[in-house]
Amino acid sequence: MNFKLQCRECKAIYEPEPKFVCERCLGPLEVVYDFKEVKFSVDVLKGRKKNMWRYSEVIPVRSVPEQFMDIGFTPLYKSSRLGKLIGLKEFYIKNDTLNPTGSFKDRPASVAIIKSLEFGFKAVGTSSTGNLAAAVAALSSRVGLSSFVLVPSNTELSKVAQAIAYGSNVLLVNGNYDELNFLTLQLAESGLYGLANVNLRPYYAEGSKTLAYEIVEQLDWSLPDKIIIPMASGALLYMIWKGLNELKELDLVENKDVALIGVQPQGCSPIVSAYKNGQNNPIISDCKTVAKSLAIGNPADGRYAIKVIRDSKGLAVDVTDEEIVNAMKLLAKYEGIFAEPAGAITIAALIKLVNNGIIKSDEQVICLVTGSGFKALEIFEEDVRRLRANPIEANLQVIESQIIR
Numbered sequence: 001m002n003f004k005l006q007c008r009e010c011k012a013i014y015e016p017e018p019k020f021v022c023e024r025c026l027g028p029l030e031v032v033y034d035f036k037e038v039k040f041s042v043d044v045l046k047g048r049k050k051n052m053w054r055y056s057e058v059i060p061v062r063s064v065p066e067q068f069m070d071i072g073f074t075p076l077y078k079s080s081r082l083g084k085l086i087g088l089k090e091f092y093i094k095n096d097t098l099n100p101t102g103s104f105k106d107r108p109a110s111v112a113i114i115k116s117l118e119f120g121f122k123a124v125g126t127s128s129t130g131n132l133a134a135a136v137a138a139l140s141s142r143v144g145l146s147s148f149v150l151v152p153s154n155t156e157l158s159k160v161a162q163a164i165a166y167g168s169n170v171l172l173v174n175g176n177y178d179e180l181n182f183l184t185l186q187l188a189e190s191g192l193y194g195l196a197n198v199n200l201r202p203y204y205a206e207g208s209k210t211l212a213y214e215i216v217e218q219l220d221w222s223l224p225d226k227i228i229i230p231m232a233s234g235a236l237l238y239m240i241w242k243g244l245n246e247l248k249e250l251d252l253v254e255n256k257d258v259a260l261i262g263v264q265p266q267g268c269s270p271i272v273s274a275y276k277n278g279q280n281n282p283i284i285s286d287c288k289t290v291a292k293s294l295a296i297g298n299p300a301d302g303r304y305a306i307k308v309i310r311d312s313k314g315l316a317v318d319v320t321d322e323e324i325v326n327a328m329k330l331l332a333k334y335e336g337i338f339a340e341p342a343g344a345i346t347i348a349a350l351i352k353l354v355n356n357g358i359i360k361s362d363e364q365v366i367c368l369v370t371g372s373g374f375k376a377l378e379i380f381e382e383d384v385r386r387l388r389a390n391p392i393e394a395n396l397q398v399i400e401s402q403i404i405r
């Protein structure tokens, strides 16, 4: 195996086990590769399937089960209509709503599930704001592993419905994500279960990095100027940074800075607040936002997200719920992409930053759209209710009189 675990703080090295904290300093562990041993180049990709496993040399699994799912290699659209409306010449949308369970969480969850098989866990579990629950449920069912998911009781209907449908043991808990996460930390101590975001976290996180590899490949092995990324725990943003650095180390791209812009909703923005106040350890106690996937008050990778935002010469911004819902509608109306609030939040941030003059019209910008609108239909419940209250008569003349040309 060409990878090990390494402490992000003291750099101590460990063999790859189900392990996530450093014994010496309690820092988080992450996967590191021996890039002298890794044989990965543009050539090896020829003829490989267009999914995230095309980068298997830099994903820490022994092998991918036959007939696993086609996750990743989602489209990178060059936007014309929305880009024009916002005032950008080179604006791209990475549409990760198109993964099997409707969010980017299929990427990390799939690595966690495969590692659970490799480590011999009989069951895999996770705490989740909803999307990870759906992904863990689906992918464990796919390989015949039993799963349990802890979700806050206010999680959207469709996310809970997905986890139920996939046959997971759904534990709907009266508590917020941070409380649930603390419970899964304690569950990990028995060593009986694989927990996606606890004892499997170093492996799990590597799945998200494939987004960076894909973007760079889809841009014909060049780097964009800026990437706008939603933040909950901060893991996705950190892993985009890690992926970009690996690509530089592998000599697959030029060595230029890509500014990483992290976004949070104003009602739950511990990372953005800490960034703005020059602090390093984000934590808040209360979260209230329409972007429920992002409602984490005590973000596990918060301090590292702040560090890499600074190192990349990026920025952290927050947007209001109103700006988020407006962005959802614009993205759907101008690009035909239906995203949940946590996915459209990057569009809201882009609009804000272009209006502030922080992003210039000739910059090459990418927005990650991480989750599908089908996961938060509640947003449009009122609109549908209004239509249902007054259905139109099934009469041609009445119908014609109502059509807007």
Ligand SMILES: *Cc1c(COP(=O)(O)O)cnc(C)c1O
Residues within 6 Å of the ligand: 103, 104, 105, 131, 132, 230, 231, 232, 233, 234, 235, 236, 237, 293, 294, 340, 342, 343, 370, 371
């Ligand atoms: C989980 C999630 C995020 C953020 O992920 P973190 O890695 O926790 O920062 C963003 N968007 C969606 C839709 C998510 O489900």
Ligand SMILES: [Zn+2]
Residues within 6 Å of the ligand: 007, 008, 009, 010, 011, 012, 022, 023, 024, 025, 026, 027
């Ligand atoms: Zn350490």
